[in-house]
Amino acid sequence: MYNYPESLQSVIELLKKIPGIGFKSAQRIAFHLLKMPTQEVEKLGESISSLKTKLFFCSRCNNITDEEICPICNSSVREKEKLCIVEQPYNLYSIEKTGIYKGNYFVLLGSLSPLKGIGPDDLHLDKLDILIKENGVKEIIIATNPNVEGEATSMFLKNYLSKYPEVKITKLSVGLPIGSDIDYTDEITLLKAFEKRYEM
């Protein structure tokens, strides 16, 4: 069978390993790279090569960072008595973009998933305990994803954190997304929106 030249095939094969990128997308990306200015393509290649050597997980909260302690943990203006627990660094980033939250974070780097073999031992709970004590945390906001694994993780955390009776445990609300249409909302979200309805 006819194959692409080796260097092109190799880029396609490597891109295909990324979840959500199939052969067709990998091919499209590779051909687009061929059309891009040489300088930019080389810059992308170098940035990707250096990604793993330049970045670490924050030693306190597991956020992704290029220093030992991330800028959020290092900041003197954040409200240290608030701690928001997220699954991944990009969840943290999404919350930061809203600008509504000024406390600290803890990143679990995963969620409980028996299928993927992720159990409580993989959620870095020892680091979480240290952070709660050191920061004198008064409120923990659980911001796991509103899916099966996130919900399981959230229930697990609620139990785990019951050893801190003085700490208030809260959770992000669920309901109709703003700008959506009830007709197009899935049943479970609509059900939750009813369950969690509030007095106006």
Added chain:
Amino acid sequence: MYNYPESLQSVIELLKKIPGIGFKSAQRIAFHLLKMPTQEVEKLGESISSLKTKLFFCSRCNNITDEEICPICNSSVREKEKLCIVEQPYNLYSIEKTGIYKGNYFVLLGSLSPLKGIGPDDLHLDKLDILIKENGVKEIIIATNPNVEGEATSMFLKNYLSKYPEVKITKLSVGLPIGSDIDYTDEITLLKAFEKRYEM
């Protein structure tokens, strides 16, 4: 506002320049790269960097290749009197995967598009003329995409190639895709399937 570490942000920004990759996808890819083994990520980075320097368009047919003349043009077993015209090297690759065609190809590297400023001068017709003459072509199969630009290109080519009256010009059939359902077929395809119906 909080931003990702610079090396991560840079990969995300560069990935976002690829059509079809938005911020969220770029972020997902970048975080996946962080999880991949260092060796593989470095290999991908190096492969991308070297992509532009190692690959060329075949001097005869415009296929993508790492030699001056691509393996298809160089092959002694292909049926040189057949020439299939495609828009892009990946169209050629898709046809090769079927194994049905054993002739040569010519890659236009585009299709007529007044909106994108692509006119007949951009379709490398001088190279096409040379190939037709040198290979003694007897049949040209037009395999442009079944969309507005591809159809315009196909009509243009039919006229342009009328200067070779001895050459048979054919075109890929259009109709219902195999495995599809008439209910889910768009109107234009269904209309074409009626127009092009054949006797059983």
